[in-house]
Amino acid sequence: xxxxxxxxxxFIKLLCVGAIVSPLAIFSGCGDKEKGxxxxxxxxxxxxxxxxSRLTETLEDAYFEFSSDTSFQTNIYNDDASYxxxxxxxxxxQLTPDKVSFEANLTGIDSLKLEATIRGNEFVFxxxxxxxxxxxxxx
Numbered sequence: 001x002x003x004x005x006x007x008x009x010x011f012i013k014l015l016c017v018g019a020i021v022s023p024l025a026i027f028s029g030c031g032d033k034e035k036g037x038x039x040x041x042x043x044x045x046x047x048x049x050x051x052x053s054r055l056t057e058t059l060e061d062a063y064f065e066f067s068s069d070t071s072f073q074t075n076i077y078n079d080d081a082s083y084x085x086x087x088x089x090x091x092x093x094q095l096t097p098d099k100v101s102f103e104a105n106l107t108g109i110d111s112l113k114l115e116a117t118i119r120g121n122e123f124v125f126x127x128x129x130x131x132x133x134x135x136x137x138x139x
Contacts (some may be wrong), residue, residue: 040066040092040104044112044127046076051121064114064127076118076125 042065049059065073066085072094073082084095091104091114103115110129117123 039106041068042066043130045130046125046127048126050124062125
């Protein structure tokens with residue numbers, strides 16, 4: 001009789017764990033692109049930029065600002081303009097004015113590394129999330 005109680009108790013615990021974990025497993029695989037956009041949304045301030053393997057100072061004060069409507073704003077092209085983009089498996093493609101593929105790696109919730117070839121030059125942008133807007137909204 002004691003063995004039956006242990007088996008029943010263990011079975012009930014497994015059912016409870018399964019009931020909790022199953023919905024998480026189902027939803028965690030859904031919408032990878034939506035998760036990607038949610039991780040990119042916001043303003044990212046470039047802290048270092050490399051052209052080739054050399055640190056460049058011409059991109060000081062550069063930023064990327066992503067919105068949820070498939071557009072982003074940046075000043076890396078010497079203007080402060082908005083560009084359309086689409087998410088890819090490993091980053092995003094800038095669609096206008098020229099198509100540029102950016103490989104994006106989140107190195108934490110507030111750190112971003114972008115790699116792209118722009119006009120024949122390889123660039124690496126290291127950026128941090130600008131949290132001042134979020135902090136002001138939450139006040």
